[in-house]
Amino acid sequence: MLTTHSENELQLTADVLVIGGGPAAAWAAWAAASQGVKVIIVDKGFLGTSGAAAASGNGIMAPSPENWDKVVSERYRVGKNLANLRWIERVIEKTWLSLPLVEDWGYRFPKENGESVRQSYYGPEYMRVLRKNLLRVGVQILDQSPALELLLANDGSVAGARGVQRQHHRTYTVRAGAVVLANGGCAFLSKALGCNTNTGDGLLMAVEAGGELSSMEASNHYAISTAFNATVTRGVPFGWASFSDEAGNDLGGYVNGRRDPSFLPNALLKGPVYARLDRATPEVKAVIEKSHFIAYLPYKKADIDPYTERVPVTLVLEGTVRGRGGIRLTDDSCGTKVPGLYAAGDAASREFLAGLASGGGGPNAAWAISTGQWAGVGAAAFAKSLGAHANERVAHPTGQAGLRSPQADKTPSSAFDSEAIVRGVQNEMFPLEKNHFRSEQQLLDSLSKLEKLWEQVQANPKQDTVRDVEFSRRAAALTAVARWGYFSALHRTETRGEHIRVDYPETDPNQRYYQATGGLERLWVRRDWIADAMSGDKTQSVYTTPPALRDLRKNKVPVILEYLGSADLPAPTKSLEWK
Template sequence: MSFYPQQQTVDGDSHDLHLRTDVLVVGGSIAGCWAALAARRAGAGVILAEKGYVGTAGVVAAATAGGAHTVPGKTEHNDKVVNGRRAVAGGVDDPVLARRVYDETYRISLRLQEMGFEPNPGRPGASPFGGEPRLTSFNGPYSLHFLRTALLKAGVRILDHSPALELLAADGVVTGAAGVNRQSEQSWAVRAGAVILATGGNAFRSGAMGTNGVTGDGHLFGAEAGARLVGMEFSGHYGIAPAGSQTTKGFWYGSATFYDGAGRELPVNGWGAVPDVARAVMETGGAWATINRGGPDMQRFARRTVNLFQFFDRAGIDPFKDRFPLTLLYEGHVRGVGGLVVDDTASTGVPGLYAAGDVTDRTHMTGAQMSGAGPAVSWCLASGEWAGAAASAFAAGPGRALRRHEAVGLGGLGLRAPSGSACPTNALHDLRAAVQAEILPIEKNVFRSLDGIDASTGRLDGLWERHRGTLLGGGVREVVLARETAALLAGARWLYRAARQRTETRGLHRLRDHPASDAAQRDRIVLAGVDGIRLAREPLRAQAGQAAA
């Protein structure tokens, strides 16, 4: 039996802690923190619930990332920012919307400066490779601590170590969420006038740096509420890392020479190296690199990337002279682009539910290619700004009365089970490993095949059917694990459903059976549903300003 309430109706006795607020934000990395601050500036009372600790949670907290932005009057610079990835976007990006994001990021950068934020602590305004100063460079530990301090100063209540497990709804409107606190081992429920999901993407617990907490929870929560997903097939991104390291930062790719397992040089560099490195691993048993193409400026900048160079120093490797072995770590929808469909106000289309950051679709920014670095951070900030403003307005209007209506929990697989018997921890780990076995191997997901997709889909559907009525955690740790595992299983099914529909190669979806792009498939594959999955193909939106769906 699970300690988590099995009845769906949420009342005063169903959870240990009951709270009410105007806006609830689920997720506490950059997007969630900025959404909470934006909602607070709009006058809303805000609670932020985070699976980990706000200040160390999320991918950026483990690294450093910089947001791109336009600069008023700098036409040449602005064109480079907006069009920087158009050549590899596969024709499914939206430069008009991207420009709106980058313009918004500039305004946010000014606000951050007013708040005292330093984009490069100790080197204000510096840009390592020249050009316009980057005003939104996020040094992980510094920037997340800065945002936590700003949240507390603004009066946002933070629930640390409090993973959400489900959304709550009343009369078809999302009116809160419920979850558990890892430290007190109690359940909580927050009734709110609106909810913002900012839970990040899904790397399927691959071990890539900073990704263990991003398990697709928000995708599952949103789908259970009726939200749709898009771009899930553009998920075949793996980060190149030195073997033995979790660090997948890719700034050095363009300054490296890559080799296959036989020592032959690979004629690639930059982000395009990933499939060639994968092919070398599969065909020659390994891949190697030396960062020998960069000049002194690049080397000085690289040395400041502590999380990478600590590994090299400990291993006794001089990466600028020595060849070092490589591994590929899956990054999925963290650096891929698929996620929840949102409109220009960050609404999911489900009343009362908004979303920001990596949990959402980002094809408008970089098309079918990876969204990491500048575009991803810019989207986190801009979408957080829009979500905070729109959620506050909804909470002050339609959501105000509904947060006092009787609510029901929307959580399904992993949270409630007719059997009533909790799964042993080892059974939960076995199920998670079975899902990972269909997603993480490079031979399955760097280069896909129709037969491989069908085989994986069959196995994943079998797991779903086998566990749909029995997956249940007993204690706090097991309930969280069960729910995360449910999100991984659901995410894998969406990924391969979308991949099967796109019978072409485009960006991060590489299909052996159809190695070329098909102009007739320059569209969007939209999914809905958790148990029974529905698919639709929709044209790209014609112009900015209309809903992205």
């Protein structure tokens, strides 16, 4: 592995570069290294303590083989005919077979009757073990080193990435034969525990390199939290809560003995909501205080007895982290449309596992373990196929918004305010009435404002320090992800899973397709029809103009649309473009 560095720049080479610092990234780096290739992993924080998984405990969807059929069928049911049975089966199998490895590396699962119970993990210890194992197999780890843009070779294949090192106040370049994007989803800096490193960087990097996203309409997951803390989004304890309004009136919320999922969002729109865990038995209390200690800790710190006292609650946006949208996968090795670029974990679209429903918790943990390994092995095989001179390819950086301004030479201007951009994005993404309860007019209004923010991040980014570079790029990524999410939501005219349209409240059985999306200046959406739920075969169709888009000029939304076809279908005769 070649290493050169100066005071202002570090240059490295490897066969496989993994971007991210959570479970998916760690599994990808290990899997690639197990194929005998040189691996570098770069993380925005400290690999082992940053990210959602390291913040607390988590379940794992890893049932014993005799229960596989039951879990598979339930996952498919939750996916509302958009999940993929074959992918669900292979995720469960891969996860179940992989967990004994974690034990071999030093993690101690609880025992029952002498047998390990591998149904959950304690995040900090789990990630500590994964980091220790990476060092053992020779993976080079760059902490506090956020990647900001990909490198492409002249043939369109990925050739590495560039980023900054906070502690050394310098830039770095890693030339690599293949890259795995496993740097999480996007929670829009909502302060949900462990999610502030998840700002959509990988999604923007993938699209800039020529990749596509999918199911971005499922980018609006909200999680319950205490309002006085509003960071710990662990909902299990609230399963034993009663809810009331400010005056103390019981809000109920049950339908046929089960809590209505829309109960809390609807109640919060009417006013403050309070919860008391008064339905918890002594046995349940013991579980909450031990297994869900991170959720119990805010009460303990505030000297509140949650079983007898009412506490205000809220909903915190987790976006795509527990949602579904992400980089579109094109094959079983988690490859993308860009040769040599792979995606895993929350950075990848998880539509095959849960359709447009949330897969938070156990399913997401299993997805990270399985896709991480498939991506790592796939990346290693691609890097090997390039031969010994892969890192001698001519390559160019692909980063645009937030890194370099296309307008700088024409109209020099002062640097844009990245903090103001972030606040503008959050103003459109956080409110329940905009992002949870969606409607045509509200989506159009938000898209109009987001387009103006996108225009702003095309201007000069502030680059006085490495932090300035990182924050400017982060502002661009948040804006881009918000645009893709709302643009996809505008096109799916039904309610399905996490995607709720108040103007289309029913699930439309004819909308059995995934929505691919992408584009930077020219946003586009394509329907990928699901032809066979078992094999995941898809056909593509030209997207027709929904009624909402016919009024774009009247609403003055500066969105440029493009209709995409496929080789099997007639090409569109023209695209709609603003003059």
